[in-house]
Amino acid sequence: MILPVTLYGDPVLRKVTPDIDKDYPNLDALIENMFETMYHAEGVGLAAPQVGLNIRLFVADATVLADEDPQLKDFKKAVINPQIIERNDELESMEEGCLSIPGIREDVSRPTKIRIQYYDENWNFHDETYDGFAARVIQHEYDHLDGKMFVDHCSMLRKRFLKGKLTNIAKGKIRVPYQVRPPRK
Numbered sequence: 001m002i003l004p005v006t007l008y009g010d011p012v013l014r015k016v017t018p019d020i021d022k023d024y025p026n027l028d029a030l031i032e033n034m035f036e037t038m039y040h041a042e043g044v045g046l047a048a049p050q051v052g053l054n055i056r057l058f059v060a061d062a063t064v065l066a067d068e069d070p071q072l073k074d075f076k077k078a079v080i081n082p083q084i085i086e087r088n089d090e091l092e093s094m095e096e097g098c099l100s101i102p103g104i105r106e107d108v109s110r111p112t113k114i115r116i117q118y119y120d121e122n123w124n125f126h127d128e129t130y131d132g133f134a135a136r137v138i139q140h141e142y143d144h145l146d147g148k149m150f151v152d153h154c155s156m157l158r159k160r161f162l163k164g165k166l167t168n169i170a171k172g173k174i175r176v177p178y179q180v181r182p183p184r185k
Contacts, residue, residue, distance in 0.1 A: 002179060003037045003051040008101045009170025009183035012049050014147045017056040019081040022123055024055070031078045031121050034059045041178035043099045045137050047144030050100050052181060056081045058141035062133060075134050078121040084142055086115035086129075094133075096140060096150045102176045104165055108153045110139050 006012060020027070030053075038046040038059060047058040061076040062069075090112045097105040113131040116138060120126060130138055140150060151162060168174060172182030 001033045001036065002040050003033050004179045004181035005037065005041060005046075005099045006050050006052050006181050007169055007172065007174065007183050008149065008151075008166055010052070010181070011184065012052055012054055013100060013144070013149060015049065015054050016147050017049060017054050017145045020055050020057065028121065031057070031059060035061065035078075037178075038099075041099050041176075045141040046099065047141045049144050049147075056145050058082070058145065060137050060141060062137055065133065069133055071132060072134060075137075079116075079138070079141070080119040080121070080123075082116055082118035082138075082142060082145070084114050084116050084139070087111040088113040092136075094136060096136070098140070098150055099178070101149065101151060101166070101169060102174055102180075103169075104151070104162060106151065106154050106158060106162070108140075108150050110136055110153075114138060116142075 034046050034051060037051060038061065044062045045058060045060040048055045057080050059078050062072040063076050066073040088111050091109045092112045093107045093109045095105050096108045112135060113129065114135045115129045117127045143149065151159065151166065170183050
């Protein structure tokens with residue numbers, strides 16, 4: 001089932017998410033629906049707050065980019081209760097976008113390498129290191145779980161330039177080819 005994507009301005013996108021446990025209701029169906037929603041919207045990642053849920057979960061699938069970056073060949077995962085425990089000091093700037101902030105893309109500087117611990121959909125524990133685009137996708141989605149969005153990484157000047165567009169998104173004045181839910185106040 002395709003879920004509506006929550007738009008910028010909704011308070012759920014600004015909350016720090018709590019961990020969940022194995023008994024979270026219908027978790028398998030939720031993960032499946034999040035993947036379906038992400039594919040329908042042509043994204044490579046989707047966090048639970050983006051579908052209106054204040055829980056520590058995201059899905060990612062960058063395998064579509066494996067021709068350009070062979071490291072992404074098997075980069076499809078559900079990530080539950082993640083904690084980034086290391087980030088390197090080397091930063092790289094790259095353009096990012098977000099399904100909750102349609103029509104806006106900005107350069108964001110992020111660490112090039114991270115170490116993350118999390119559980120997968122089968123509750124297997126993982127302690128993994130990622131670099132390059134995979135590290136960027138994880139950090140972008142992880143930010144959602146901490147109530148942050150990619151525009152928060154922009155300079156104050158850039159944020160001023162974006163203010164009108166962000167206000168329109170927050171008012172639901174946006175057209176996109178996927179289902180969205182206007183912000184709740």
